[in-house]
Amino acid sequence: MRRTAGILLALVALTVPFWIANPYFLHVVIMAGIFGILALSLNLLLGYTGQLSLGHAAFFGIGAYTSALLTLRLEWSFWPALPAAVVAAGIAGWAIGRLALKLRGAYFVLVTISFAGVVALVSINWMELTNGPLGLPGVPAPELGSWSLRTKTAYYYLVLAGAALSYEVCRRLIHSRIGRAFVALRENEPLAESVGVDGTRYLVLAAVVSAGMAGLAGSLYAHYTRFVSPEVFLFTYTVTMVIMVVAGGKGTLAGPLVGAVLFTVLPEALRAATSWQWQMLAYGVILVVLVFFLPRGIVPTLFR
Amino acid sequence: MDQLLQHLLNGLVLGGTYALLGIGLTLIFGLMDVVNFAHGEFYSLGAYATFAGLSLADLNFFAALGVAIVCGIALGALTERVLLRPLRGHSIDTVMLVMIGVWISMQNGELLLWGGVAKSIAHPFPTSPLTLGGLSLAPLRLFVLAAAIGLVVGAHLLVHRTRLGRAMRATFQDADTAALMGVRIHRIYTATFAIGSGLAAAAGALLGSVFIAYPSMGDLASLKAFSVVILGGLGNIGGATVGGLVLGIAEELGAGYVSSGYRDAVGFVIIMAVLLVRPSGLFARAERVG
Numbered sequence: 001m002r003r004t005a006g007i008l009l010a011l012v013a014l015t016v017p018f019w020i021a022n023p024y025f026l027h028v029v030i031m032a033g034i035f036g037i038l039a040l041s042l043n044l045l046l047g048y049t050g051q052l053s054l055g056h057a058a059f060f061g062i063g064a065y066t067s068a069l070l071t072l073r074l075e076w077s078f079w080p081a082l083p084a085a086v087v088a089a090g091i092a093g094w095a096i097g098r099l100a101l102k103l104r105g106a107y108f109v110l111v112t113i114s115f116a117g118v119v120a121l122v123s124i125n126w127m128e129l130t131n132g133p134l135g136l137p138g139v140p141a142p143e144l145g146s147w148s149l150r151t152k153t154a155y156y157y158l159v160l161a162g163a164a165l166s167y168e169v170c171r172r173l174i175h176s177r178i179g180r181a182f183v184a185l186r187e188n189e190p191l192a193e194s195v196g197v198d199g200t201r202y203l204v205l206a207a208v209v210s211a212g213m214a215g216l217a218g219s220l221y222a223h224y225t226r227f228v229s230p231e232v233f234l235f236t237y238t239v240t241m242v243i244m245v246v247a248g249g250k251g252t253l254a255g256p257l258v259g260a261v262l263f264t265v266l267p268e269a270l271r272a273a274t275s276w277q278w279q280m281l282a283y284g285v286i287l288v289v290l291v292f293f294l295p296r297g298i299v300p301t302l303f304r
Numbered sequence: 305m306d307q308l309l310q311h312l313l314n315g316l317v318l319g320g321t322y323a324l325l326g327i328g329l330t331l332i333f334g335l336m337d338v339v340n341f342a343h344g345e346f347y348s349l350g351a352y353a354t355f356a357g358l359s360l361a362d363l364n365f366f367a368a369l370g371v372a373i374v375c376g377i378a379l380g381a382l383t384e385r386v387l388l389r390p391l392r393g394h395s396i397d398t399v400m401l402v403m404i405g406v407w408i409s410m411q412n413g414e415l416l417l418w419g420g421v422a423k424s425i426a427h428p429f430p431t432s433p434l435t436l437g438g439l440s441l442a443p444l445r446l447f448v449l450a451a452a453i454g455l456v457v458g459a460h461l462l463v464h465r466t467r468l469g470r471a472m473r474a475t476f477q478d479a480d481t482a483a484l485m486g487v488r489i490h491r492i493y494t495a496t497f498a499i500g501s502g503l504a505a506a507a508g509a510l511l512g513s514v515f516i517a518y519p520s521m522g523d524l525a526s527l528k529a530f531s532v533v534i535l536g537g538l539g540n541i542g543g544a545t546v547g548g549l550v551l552g553i554a555e556e557l558g559a560g561y562v563s564s565g566y567r568d569a570v571g572f573v574i575i576m577a578v579l580l581v582r583p584s585g586l587f588a589r590a591e592r593v594g
Binding site: 050052054099100102103105106107109110111113114115117118121124125235239242246275277278280281283284285286287288291292295 | 333339387390391396397398400401402404405406407408409410411412413415416523527530531534563565566568569571572573575576579580
């Protein structure tokens with residue numbers, strides 16, 4: 001049953017461009033994929049280790065800028081720039097994890113917010129490197145041999161591969177000893193440490209993998225929109241990720257993906273009816289309502 | 305030298321309002337264990353309420369300030385009663401998510417109500433600065449500093465000298481025991497959140513008239529409030545006062561001598577540095593109350 005559903009879902013995912021002809025709809029699906037990677041990444045920290053990062057837009061932005069700068073300034077091709085973006089974001093995640101390792105809960109949140117704030121200010125003020133608020137236009141589209149992945153269909157498959165890879169990384173991690181250690185730390189840290197789980201090591205590991213994944217999403221985003229500006233650090237992105245994870249179901253593998261699809265498609269569907277401000281207002285209300293009435297999220301409530 | 309003194313003076317004005325913000329948050333965060341990310345929204349509420357009082361209700365400036373503080377207190381009490389009381393006993397992270405929701409809602413509600421264009425708040429003070437030696441200070445800023453000092457002293461007295469303040473301190477030391485002694489702890493929590501929010505609104509009304517009011521002004525205010533609380537130690541009003549002044553002066557010096565683009569980075573750096581080096585705050589003995 002699960003297997004059949006999985007195969008069916010994979011088939012649907014692989015054939016999306018064949019039955020969605022409208023390029024705008026395909027664009028929405030691509031964004032859902034990029035946000036899916038981000039939600040998976042945030043969920044690894046928030047859902048499994050129980051630490052909320054409100055600086056996740058920083059890792060996303062670092063990935064986007066790294067990839068854009070390497071391809072624009074050093075004329076790297078997309079293919080080495082992508083892993084470089086993952087590594088750069090991962091290193092940032094390592095630094096934050098190392099620094100904040102003694103802090104939990106609210107203090108961890110504050111350090112991640114502050115980190116994102118500093119990175120955003122650097123991206124605005126370091127004109128020579130980032131071109132400041134004007135941003136970096138003309139980020140090249142990826143090329144595969146003589147074939148440019150400029151079309152939405154081609155890019156869809158690239159994002160799909162990225163999302164599948166992220167999902168697989170999360171799945172393997174969660175079902176391993178490491179994943180069990182994450183959950184043990186979330187549930188009861190002193191108890192976990194007393195049976196030999198090295199809290200610091202595992203939290204840093206979670207931060208690195210999570211940040212790296214966000215960097216992957218950043219690189220995919222940069223080469224898709226082909227423009228990077230300090231807006232990638234917008235707090236809105238972080239908020240969107242949090243809502244996706246909390247709504248879909250934190251601490252589940254499918255939850256963040258469900259949340260990502262829901263909260264990319266829904267706003268686009270409502271775009272005609274409402275303005276952007278109403279959407280953000282609704283996000284806030286939805287978050288409060290979710291905590292009160294659906295604290296475990298959609299996926300755990302539906303499939304328990 | 306004059307330049308340095310001028311920076312210190314400006315920093316003092318800024319720091320006084322940061323202290324107000326910080327005291328409000330240190331009561332809520334340090335004593336109620338609510339990670340109040342909406343704190344900055346009460347700050348911007350104060351600024352917008354002042355603006356509304358002046359431009360819509362045609363009040364005088366001082367009455368508008370009073371209205372702003374009352375708005376902050378009322379909305380704070382409402383938030384506590386409706387959203388926080390049902391969640392008492394839930395994990396701190398659950399409450400934090402709710403406050404993030406409140407933050408986003410309030411900010412975008414403001415954006416819808418007032419639009420994205422910044423509003424400037426008219427004030428009755430003459431614009432020509434008072435000068436003393438090489439130093440100059442706009443009369444408005446002098447008033448802001450005086451008002452901030454008044455409110456800070458008021459908050460100290462409230463917590464340390466009144467019956468309510470004693471009940472607050474008792475509740476936060478040990479809620480169960482306080483309840484057994486007849487303290488109505490639910491009311492104390494509501495009062496604490498209302499007072500904290502009122503102080504944030506006061507800070508927003510004061511700084512909003514020095515600068516301008518815009519919908520996202522609360523974001524930085526929240527972070528600054530958190531850095532003040534972290535500097536001063538959780539629940540420590542005296543610490544928050546000093547922390548506010550330190551942050552205000554550090555920002556002025558940073559903007560004056562390093563780069564004005566990085567002015568707002570000072571708060572972030574303080575948060576990270578203090579949490580990493582001395583997580584209990586610079587002025588904290590052990591975690592204490594009051």
